[in-house]
Amino acid sequence: MEFLLENILNLIGFLVGLAIGIMALIGFRNTGSPTLFRLTIAFFSISLGFFVIWMGYMVEDFVMKSGSIERWIQTLGIAIQTVGYFFIAFSHSIKSFFPKSRYFRSIGIFPLFLVSDVQLEHIFRSVSFILLAYGAIETMLSYVENKNKGAISVAVGLALLALGEFLGWYSFVFPESILYSASMIIKIGGLIALFIPVSKVPLTKIKFDEGLE
Amino acid sequence: MAEYRIHMKIIGDILATTRDDLQDENGASVTYLIRKANISHSRISRILKTLVSQGLLEQVDTKGSNKYRISQSGREFLQAYYTFTNFADDFGLSI
Numbered sequence: 001m002e003f004l005l006e007n008i009l010n011l012i013g014f015l016v017g018l019a020i021g022i023m024a025l026i027g028f029r030n031t032g033s034p035t036l037f038r039l040t041i042a043f044f045s046i047s048l049g050f051f052v053i054w055m056g057y058m059v060e061d062f063v064m065k066s067g068s069i070e071r072w073i074q075t076l077g078i079a080i081q082t083v084g085y086f087f088i089a090f091s092h093s094i095k096s097f098f099p100k101s102r103y104f105r106s107i108g109i110f111p112l113f114l115v116s117d118v119q120l121e122h123i124f125r126s127v128s129f130i131l132l133a134y135g136a137i138e139t140m141l142s143y144v145e146n147k148n149k150g151a152i153s154v155a156v157g158l159a160l161l162a163l164g165e166f167l168g169w170y171s172f173v174f175p176e177s178i179l180y181s182a183s184m185i186i187k188i189g190g191l192i193a194l195f196i197p198v199s200k201v202p203l204t205k206i207k208f209d210e211g212l213e
Numbered sequence: 214m215a216e217y218r219i220h221m222k223i224i225g226d227i228l229a230t231t232r233d234d235l236q237d238e239n240g241a242s243v244t245y246l247i248r249k250a251n252i253s254h255s256r257i258s259r260i261l262k263t264l265v266s267q268g269l270l271e272q273v274d275t276k277g278s279n280k281y282r283i284s285q286s287g288r289e290f291l292q293a294y295y296t297f298t299n300f301a302d303d304f305g306l307s308i
Contacts, residue, residue, distance in 0.1 A: 027296075027308070030293045030294075031221055031297055031308055033221055033297070035301055091306050138305055140305075142305030148299075148302045150299070150302065151303055153303070154304050197303040198303070
């Protein structure tokens with residue numbers, strides 16, 4: 001069951017990330033906007049991260065048949081995804097990650113201390129959680145300002161991905177529980193929510209204007 | 214509160230004015246565009262020169278003064294600009 005869910009999640013993640021990345025790339029080529037450039041890097045990284053893990057499962061399933069994916073492949077894929085989440089958060093201005101208040105600063109780095117003596121994968125998951133939660137909050141705040149309904153879908157998508165990352169990370173505490181499967185289902189829901197506003201972009205009206213710098 | 218406009222938004226405002234808010238059929242004068250786009254003369258001159266050279270605006274000589282109107286390429290660019298502005302808005306960002 002977990003194996004099937006992992007395959008579905010990583011395949012959807014790869015396709016959704018690729019679709020949004022291509023859309024952002026077309027936008028960057030049309031407008032030269034640095035924001036769209038950062039979104040392009042972000043979603044191509046997310047897509048590549050899911051692809052690496054998906055390929056890891058495929059190779060394990062059809063070639064190696066050892067029963068479990070190589071740990072370093074999973075870690076590498078999650079690390080690449082974390083880079084993508086960083087660029088989403090960076091687009092919202094990364095300075096909010098370093099608040100002046102000493103109290104908030106200690107809260108901000110608390111999850112890192114919790115996992116600093118375990119595997120890299122745990123660190124990447126916790127960092128991803130922080131970046132995704134930040135992105136979700138900022139996107140929701142932008143909805144409050146602009147009342148753009150697409151922002152709700154993106155905020156919900158990022159929040160579900162954050163929750164999925166948190167549960168995925170927390171499932172190491174209870175390895176035999178339903179937590180990991182739940183985290184994957186939640187992340188699939190998050191990816192679908194992310195894709196909803198992008199699916200409404202009128203592709204037929206988009207045209208490259210290569211001359212404009 | 215004063216809002217900082219990025220270069221792309223100024224271009225979008227100028228193109229939108231020349232598409233939707235023309236003075237007459239010949240186009241919009243520089244003075245009119247300065248007022249509508251709320252931008253200095255020296256800055257708009259550079260932008261207009263670029264937009265004309267890129268084929269997004271057409272320059273029309275009328276009675277010794279230049280007027281500007283949007284070209285077909287300009288209309289397509291403006292459509293793409295609005296599309297990607299909405300795309301970025303969905304992510305809580307501005308292009």
